[in-house]
Amino acid sequence: MITERLSVRQFIRTEQDLNAYLAPLSLQKDDCVVFALEEFHSRLALEMLQTRMRKQGQMFDLSEELVPCMVLFSDRMLWANRSVLQALNTQLSEQILQDPIVQIMVMRTFLTEYTNVLAVSEEFERTLEQGMTPASQRYLQYVDAVTNYQSLDALKFALKIEDVRRLFEQVPGMNADWCEALVRPAQESLFTRLYRRQLELLLVWMTSPEDYADARADYRRQWGFLETEDLDFADFDTDVFVDSKMKELAERYDGDHENVQEQLQHFDDSLAVASQIHQGRMNCVLHVIDSMPMERIRMYNLLRLWSTLLQHQDMNRLVKMRFFRNMHRVCQHGAVPPNEVGLQDLLVLLTEKSSGINT
Secondary structure, X not given: OOOOOOXXXXXXXXXXXXXXXXXXXXXXXXXXXXXXXOOOOOHHHHHHHHHHHHOHHHHOOOOOOOOOEEEEOOOOEEEEEHHHHHHHHHHHHHHHHHOHHHHHHHHHHHHHHHHHHHHHHHHHHHHHHOOOOOOHHHHHHHHHHHHHHHHHHHHHHOOOHHHHHHHHHOOOOOOHHHHHHHHOOOOOOHHHHHHHHHHHHHHHHHHOHHHHHHHHHHHHHHHHHHOOOOHXXXXXXXXXXXXXXXXXXXXXXXXXXXXXXXXHHHHHHHHXXXXXXXXXXXXXXXXXXXXXXXXXXXXXXXXXXXXXXXXXXXXXXXXXXXXXXXXHHHHHHHOOOOOOOOHHHHHHHHHHHHOOOOO
């Protein structure tokens, strides 16, 4: 069973640890689930996927054994042992749906892992921005933190929207609209946040052109790496691309900054209304099940956990792409091509540079 732990664990501390997550395995296709990976272009993305999947049992405290899975780079496929994955998902699903303590601990894990990966990312970036080479131990900590957070995405195979709907359909008086409002909580998506930042930059471009260059640089630091899902983000994270995006948006809003301000206000108003509706529906649920204390706790936890999982989908991309941006910087500093570099290559590069060896 999932047990309480207050601190973030680090699974990858040494080169040997990293090798364990990247080592090739002998798997039989007939015993495996096969995932097509056409959208994965770089070796780095494929290796990160394999590493995070091998962690699934560890991250949910279900097993210390690595999940048997392997990326076939030439075929752009991932093979994963079917029986192991099914057993882990079934075990997690049973605990998540029934045990309030497990629900709370999993929510805490999402929070602590996100807090940790942000801190590790920021420290790694500060080192790069100071013109220094991050130590190999910091790199391993970063790889570990990102793949820890990414591996939590496996919860979506154990906690499904159908399960959540069935649970809430048991509430007296529940109808389809009520249920839908609960399973689609009011929260701003990463796409909306990105679009909002672009519109805010557009306002600067329209109304304060003298401040635009600094605002554009700030936008690129925080959001410029989110235009794609792989290392090809670098093709779009340029001043030229951002400028072209501003011109496109200006045409969409007829060059009228008041139209842009109205759209930004619409985002705020829509989110506020959706939040109000969602909270009202939640209050109704809690009132209906008020006489059932344990059921009240279980349902409330599951709703919060479902909301946490949905938010993780967005934050997962943000964390991953931020990591790719920073690894791209490492490759630039080391004058190595980023598309074919792997996790072990980056470790060697950083080890050599921090030791003062020319690469």
